[in-house]
Amino acid sequence: MGSSRPELIIVDDESSVRTTLSLVFTGLGYSVRSASDGFSALALIHDRAPTILLSDLNMPGMSGFELLSIIRRIHPTIHVIATSGAFSGRDVPDGIAADAFYEKASGLSFLFEAVKQGAQSDSMTRKSSARPVPIWMSPTRRVSSDEFYILMGCPRCLRAFPKVVIDQQQLICETECFHCRAPISYAIVPAVDVTPPEASLYEVIDIDGITVPFDASSINRHDPN
Ligand SMILES: [Zn+2]
Numbered sequence: 001m002g003s004s005r006p007e008l009i010i011v012d013d014e015s016s017v018r019t020t021l022s023l024v025f026t027g028l029g030y031s032v033r034s035a036s037d038g039f040s041a042l043a044l045i046h047d048r049a050p051t052i053l054l055s056d057l058n059m060p061g062m063s064g065f066e067l068l069s070i071i072r073r074i075h076p077t078i079h080v081i082a083t084s085g086a087f088s089g090r091d092v093p094d095g096i097a098a099d100a101f102y103e104k105a106s107g108l109s110f111l112f113e114a115v116k117q118g119a120q121s122d123s124m125t126r127k128s129s130a131r132p133v134p135i136w137m138s139p140t141r142r143v144s145s146d147e148f149y150i151l152m153g154c155p156r157c158l159r160a161f162p163k164v165v166i167d168q169q170q171l172i173c174e175t176e177c178f179h180c181r182a183p184i185s186y187a188i189v190p191a192v193d194v195t196p197p198e199a200s201l202y203e204v205i206d207i208d209g210i211t212v213p214f215d216a217s218s219i220n221r222h223d224p225n
Contacts, residue, residue, distance in 0.1 A: 010022060
């Protein structure tokens with residue numbers, strides 16, 4: 001473990017943003033890695049957890065909303081900065097599991113300061129001040145104009161269960177685990193570029209006696225062959 005440079009992971013689906021910010025922060029003395037979506041970011045974190053993670057919110061595959069709620073639960077000591085052009089201001093938008101928020105194109109000096117604070121902050125302080133946040137997830141399949149299936153993972157008993165959700169008025173919803181009855185706070189956000197796949201791509205699987213449509217194309221996409 002030679003380097004004492006603070007480690008930063010940049011997650012953004014736009015390659016120009018990744019390239020530019022990687023160059024800038026490497027020049028500022030950070031050790032920088034980057035990922036183009038949430039799944040790749042989780043792989044990088046699995047290899048080695050960074051001090052700071054800067055993530056876009058709207059991305060294909062796994063959105064930043066979902067990524068950040070996973071990081072908060074699994075790696076609560078990582079200092080997380082959310083970035084987006086879809087929200088404005090300097091406060092972390094409601095329900096998003098981040099320590100800071102950077103509105104895209106609102107001046108890099110604020111971003112530099114936010115990253116610097118992340119490098120200097122004490123991870124134990126972060127842990128104790130972390131607010132409870134909802135689980136963000138993507139809809140598995142829309143079943144009608146105002147209903148869709150989600151596959152919910154219980155944070156307490158770790159078992160999954162399917163749920164039909166009505167398009168909500170409010171963003172953050174409450175339910176309880178089908179298995180252990182733990183209360184679960186969740187929010188639904190589609191990943192970017194979710195187009196309704198062909199009906200033939202869906203198979204029906206059976207989970208604990210409940211049938212759920214299953215998007216077989218999502219498996220094919222991750223097939224290395
Ligand atoms: Zn449970």
